[in-house]
Amino acid sequence: MNVYEIRGAFGLDNLVRAERPDPTPGPFQVRVRVKATSLNSRDVMMVEGRYNPRQKLPLVPNSDGAGVVDAVGPGVTRVKPGDRVMTLFAQGWQSGGPTKGVTATTLGGPLDGALSDTMLLHEDGVVLTPAYLTDVEAATLPCAAVTAWSALVTQGHLQAGDTVLLQGTGGVSMFALQIALMHGAHVIITSSREDKLERALKLGAHEGINYTTTPDWEKAARTLTGGVGVDHVVEVGGAGTFERSLKAVRVGGTVSLIGVLSGGGGAVSLLPILMQNLRVQGVFVGHRQSFEALTRAFALHEVHPVVDRVFPFAEARAAFEHLKSGAHFGKVVIQVG
Numbered sequence: 001m002n003v004y005e006i007r008g009a010f011g012l013d014n015l016v017r018a019e020r021p022d023p024t025p026g027p028f029q030v031r032v033r034v035k036a037t038s039l040n041s042r043d044v045m046m047v048e049g050r051y052n053p054r055q056k057l058p059l060v061p062n063s064d065g066a067g068v069v070d071a072v073g074p075g076v077t078r079v080k081p082g083d084r085v086m087t088l089f090a091q092g093w094q095s096g097g098p099t100k101g102v103t104a105t106t107l108g109g110p111l112d113g114a115l116s117d118t119m120l121l122h123e124d125g126v127v128l129t130p131a132y133l134t135d136v137e138a139a140t141l142p143c144a145a146v147t148a149w150s151a152l153v154t155q156g157h158l159q160a161g162d163t164v165l166l167q168g169t170g171g172v173s174m175f176a177l178q179i180a181l182m183h184g185a186h187v188i189i190t191s192s193r194e195d196k197l198e199r200a201l202k203l204g205a206h207e208g209i210n211y212t213t214t215p216d217w218e219k220a221a222r223t224l225t226g227g228v229g230v231d232h233v234v235e236v237g238g239a240g241t242f243e244r245s246l247k248a249v250r251v252g253g254t255v256s257l258i259g260v261l262s263g264g265g266g267a268v269s270l271l272p273i274l275m276q277n278l279r280v281q282g283v284f285v286g287h288r289q290s291f292e293a294l295t296r297a298f299a300l301h302e303v304h305p306v307v308d309r310v311f312p313f314a315e316a317r318a319a320f321e322h323l324k325s326g327a328h329f330g331k332v333v334i335q336v337g
């Protein structure tokens with residue numbers, strides 16, 4: 001099998017191609033021929049050693065993959081050869097609350113991931129791909145889409161008529177846009193670029209705020225809600241945006257803390273959280289049950305993920321550079337098989 005692995009030391013220069021023996025599935029295991037893998041911010045951080053500096057190397061990065069089952073081991077009943085499947089981000093998280101060991105079962109670190117033409121996974125670690133999606137589209141779902149679904153639906157209990165504020169036009173935010181619209185919510189989205197705001201409005205966002213030219217975007221968002229505040233913020237900015245999010249949300253509203261694009265630390269005034277009765281919920285991707293609920297809803301509404309650009313396997317490093325540049329809108333994918 002052909003893989004890319006981080007070898008020797010962290011850094012994009014150390015992301016190199018390698019050959020490994022083709023695996024044979026053991027009991028309850030399935031072998032997946034990967035057709036496409038998508039990139040998440042986490043994958044870039046993993047390669048650069050910023051996600052988990054203690055991660056053992058070599059490591060095949062990327063949590064998200066889609067492909068076809070070509071062999072199954074004894075006892076497998078969930079899937080059969082020929083089935084199209086997607087990877088489950090946390091292989092050991094099937095439903096309910098996350099347990100202590102769940103983070104040890106995530107693909108693309110600590111477990112080998114999807115930047116590979118073949119994966120050996122437990123049958124519980126794959127989810128069937130809805131027929132209407134291409135493999136490239138399906139490869140975008142496991143992390144970003146499930147995270148947005150967990151934030152807004154599984155944990156967020158989004159209701160029709162709610163107003164949702166989204167930050168930026170990356171993978172998580174684009175899925176959050178599609179999920180919010182599917183549920184009949186009103187969407188305000190921010191971006192650093194006017195052209196990206198225009199594209200988001202074309203996809204159905206109701207209002208856009210440029211957070212570069214309007215640095216106090218939380219005030220603009222409140223104004224758009226008649227001074228009330230939004231019901232839900234999908235927070236991906238982290239330290240640089242969190243306090244503003246607390247001011248953008250209505251009394252009793254929810255902030256889903258998902259990303260730390262502008263940093264993960266710093267002093268935060270806690271008073272708004274208690275005085276405004278806010279709910280701040282951490283989100284760690286999500287479980288298999290959420291992923292399956294998401295795929296049912298997406299199939300019913302024929303939601304097509306927003307794919308920014310598809311790179312060939314040979315240009316995997318360029319795909320990482322592209323994501324890092326922030327030029328993308330939606331998801332960046334690498335075609336594998």
Ligand SMILES: NC(=O)c1ccc[n+]([C@@H]2O[C@H](COP(=O)([O-])OP(=O)(O)OC[C@H]3O[C@@H](n4cnc5c(N)ncnc54)[C@H](OP(=O)(O)O)[C@@H]3O)[C@@H](O)[C@H]2O)c1
Pocket residue numbers: 039040041042143144147167168169170171172173190191192193196211236237240241257258259260261262283284285286323326327328330
């Ligand atoms: N907790 C979880 O389970 C989970 C799951 C997935 C992702 N994440 C995290 O969530 C974050 C977003 O992930 P992603 O995959 O969507 O990333 P991404 O696709 O790389 O999106 C990045 C986009 O976010 C916007 N952005 C960057 N800095 C910003 C800031 N300070 N304020 C507002 N917007 C900003 C930019 O959009 P514009 O170009 O439009 O300005 C940028 O293009 C990352 O930190 C990632 O690690 C967490």
